[in-house]
Amino acid sequence: xxxxxxxxxxxxxxxxxxxxxxxxxxxxxxxxxxxxxxxxxxxxxxxxxxxxxxxxxxxxxxxxxxxxxxxxxxxxxxxxxxxxxxxxxxxxxxxxxxxxxxxxxxxxxxxxxxxxxxxxxxxxxxxxxxxxxxxxxxxxxxxxxxxxxxxxxxxxxxxxxxxxxxxxxxxxxxxxxxxxxxxxxxxxxxxxxxxxxxxxxxxxxxxxxxxxxxxxxxxxxxxxxxxxxx
Numbered sequence: 001x002x003x004x005x006x007x008x009x010x011x012x013x014x015x016x017x018x019x020x021x022x023x024x025x026x027x028x029x030x031x032x033x034x035x036x037x038x039x040x041x042x043x044x045x046x047x048x049x050x051x052x053x054x055x056x057x058x059x060x061x062x063x064x065x066x067x068x069x070x071x072x073x074x075x076x077x078x079x080x081x082x083x084x085x086x087x088x089x090x091x092x093x094x095x096x097x098x099x100x101x102x103x104x105x106x107x108x109x110x111x112x113x114x115x116x117x118x119x120x121x122x123x124x125x126x127x128x129x130x131x132x133x134x135x136x137x138x139x140x141x142x143x144x145x146x147x148x149x150x151x152x153x154x155x156x157x158x159x160x161x162x163x164x165x166x167x168x169x170x171x172x173x174x175x176x177x178x179x180x181x182x183x184x185x186x187x188x189x190x191x192x193x194x195x196x197x198x199x200x201x202x203x204x205x206x207x208x209x210x211x212x213x214x215x216x217x218x219x220x221x222x223x224x225x226x227x228x229x230x
Contacts, residue, residue, distance in 0.1 A: 016208040017156060017168040018224070020058075021179050024069070024077040025050040025202045033109050037102040037135065037177075040072045047073070050202025051080035053230035057204060058084050061169050065090070067152060068173040069097035077202075078173040096148030099175035103135025128192050142191055145181045153209075179205070186221040197226070204228045 025047025029036040043051065054077070063085045068078040070093040082089040105113055113121065122130035131137040156170065174182075180194040186207055189196075199205065206225040 015167050016210045016222070017064075017170060019152075019207050019209055020169060020171045021182070021199075021205040021207065022054060022077060022081070022171060022173040023176055023179060023199045023201055023203050024071075024074045024173055027073050027201075029107070030201050034107050035102040035105045035109075035113075035132075037099045037106055038071070039106045042072050043076045047077070047202065048080065050230050051077045054202065054204060055081045055084035057228075058169075058171070062086075062166070063089065063169050063171055065092065065155070066171045066173065067092050067094065067097065067148075069093070069099070069175060069178070070095055071098055071175075074173045074175065078171075081171060081173070094148060094151070096144045096151070097172065097174040097178055098144075100132075100138070100141045100177045101136035102132045104133045105135065138191070141177060142181055142185075145178050145185065148178075149182065149185065156211075183207075183223075187223060199227055200229055202230060 025043045027036065027041040027047060028044050029039070029041045030047075031044065058081060066078050066082055066085075066089055068074045068091050074097070075091065075093060078091045082091060121132075123132050128138045131140075152170070152172070156168075172179075172182075176199050177194075179199050180197045181191060183189065183197045183205075184191045184194050186209070204225065205223075205227060208222045208224055210220045
């Protein structure tokens, strides 16, 4: 079974569309292991190289659309990928795909946070139930990702990818937090288990989504690639 759908039922459905999931390339804050949510550092040369590798991975594929977080590091990655796509490709940027907002911890390392804390912050004991000071709760992040997913599904023509037709491809460039949440939501995994999905900077993953009867939601999802790297 895949969700509430058997494999036999899946075989009777129209061809799924593929959602390629990209975690943006490396920044200086990535190298220094600083908390980077809504802060906006650019890619470093290694991150640009990762993006060029991703662009090569998409050569020969017909990409219907590229979605991206509106942060600089994600947009830069998306723009480099778009150069491998024939014709003019619009990148749809959205706040929904931003990383979690870490509030007062933005730009700090774990060691820096702990050095100034009188006791271990609750976030590190319970990241789902506790929020960084002045930052975003995990529940708010999940709500954002749900909204972004629904908008994406509504945007995708559910008639594309019918039996005998070429599979449609879409690309989403985002961050570790939103992408792990997305995996949990699509694969019916508890969000508390998000850390079981390892997604490194500059990595490529993919999920096949079967169009459902309910508008804005897939009928089933199958993980086909996880955390491929240059």
